[in-house]
Amino acid sequence: MASGSGSNVENIARFFEEHHSIKVVAVLTNKRDAYVIDRCNKLNISVLYFNRFAYSHSDIVLNLLKGIDPHLIVLAGFLWKVPENIVQSFDGKIINIHPALLPKYGGKGMYGRYVHEKVKESGDSESGITIHYVDENYDEGNIIFQARVGVENIDSVDDIAEKVHRLEYEHFPKIIEQLLKDSNG
Ligand code: GRF
Secondary structure: OOOOOOHHHHHHHHHHOOOOOOOOOEEEEOOOOOHHHHHHHHHOOEEEEOOHHHHHOOOHHHHHHHHHOOOOEEEOOOOOOOOHHHHHHOOOOEEEEEOOOOOOOOOOOOOHHHHHHHHHHHOOOEEEEEEEEOOOOOOOOOEEEEEEEEOOOOOOHHHHHHHHHHHHHHHHHHHHHHHHHHHOO
């Protein structure tokens, strides 16, 4: 599930392109003009769009997901909180990537550039990524993996963003692969 530029989606899809047992089946999005849709068009990945009502006030998205029956649901730049009906039906099967070292700089409104701005403002000497299970609260599920990167005083917000993105591209597909291997014994 993604609603942004989709560079992680593309990176994950390319990583699994030739994989013998893992495949990106579909991308679900709540933004009709998200760049991730253009990427999926080029990658020949199915895209499904839903609005707030289908997502939070009906079982439509839940049933859609049940129909797809994924082994893992990956949030890659998806901002809406996952509703209870979906969290409960896919317990332990939904993961998210957060562009900071949780529990720092998480929660509602803490995404993308806002996170890197906070890291810069706070003068932290490091940032990183957190891959975690998703529960009903923003950025609070159990942590699966973290990777760190040094932040220098001279680094701009864009520099921090770039460093963190590099970590995402390096680790996210591998963690997904590991989780799927583990879940299949
Ligand atoms: C990533 O930084 C990810 O950590 C966060 O949203 C961003 C998505 O970027 N959850 P992209 O759409 O994959 O380029």
